[in-house]
Amino acid sequence: MLSEQDHQLISASLDGELEPEQDLAFKRRLLQDPELNKQYQTLKALDQNLKNTFGDIANAPVPQQLAALLVNDKKVEDDQQQTAKNSHWRFLALAASVGAIGLLSFFGFQNSTNDTMSLALTKALNTQPSMEMKQLDQNSQFIALQSFRHNDGRVCREYLVNDTDTQSHLVACITNQHWQVEFQQDSALSESEYYVTVTAEENKTIEFYLKKAITGAKLSTDDELKQIKDGWL
């Protein structure tokens, strides 16, 4: 049974209200606490359902009386026509992007020049939303902690890869259309360390890197999903 404080932590993390240090500590805790993680995933899905449900009113036509109130010449009418046109374009763009993702994934896998990054990891970086665990192979798991825009404009992801005895904490950025590892820190993941938070020294290292790299433009859940759909280009 989660405490009210844990519910507040999950909620604040979903709303992007935690300080970077708090957020990192919370996300590390998520990896170690299945109950907390399960509730986090439930609430994350709930948020999306709420947005879909109330966003659905956009599909209902604006009542004529209301539209008439807003008429400034023909603006409303034009706006509605534009919206209808945009809907067609959005559909075409979506169809194109689905095709593009398929092609990019194919060529991305074929042409990957980064020998150290496995195909499974590349795929996980391309397709996994943050805080959703992905099994890379029999022994290793991937989880993205966050996505952000680097000072130099590149899109980057901070993530963890755990295998049986090691945890790697990495940051990779899209460089020349491929994921390139920018930061890596490995630590032993022994039984005794599993439930212990990272040392202050490790924290400083990753914080130091992130403070230098992030302009404050952490990608929201919606922005991240858009990047996943658009192939991170």
Next chain:
Amino acid sequence: MLGTAQLKTLLINELPRMRRFAYSLTGNKSDADDLVQSLVEKLLRKGIKKNIPAIPWFLKVCKNLWIDETRANQSRRKLAESSAQEPIAENEAGPENDQMAQILKAMEQLNDEQRQLVGLVIVEGFSYAEAARTLDIPVGTVMSRVARARAKLAQLLTAP
């Protein structure tokens, strides 16, 4: 004050957000559009100062109108409950699917304050500070109410 033409342009631009927020309060698309109509009428009548951030102001007025309407019609909830038993009228747009219907049903179980915050923070993406200013409550209250609202919705939606 902002000129009427400018205000109308602003209202048209923000219409999707106002309708979405109103829908999160009322749980019914027709009621939401009625509420937005009252909101637009009031804003056009009263005007808006030039330097006020528009959307928080619009949603604040929308929330106040909804509260006034709810208070003025105390039997509203009973009516809604009884009409929920009746089939949806043909010209009334209902929820698109079962999942949306469940979300709307669960939202009815939230109190007014929680519902406002779900609309502002989760649906509209307001920061806690923005939501606190819009609703005239402390940031800490926003944080705890949003967390309780989420937990309650999750509980209602996962209950067998």
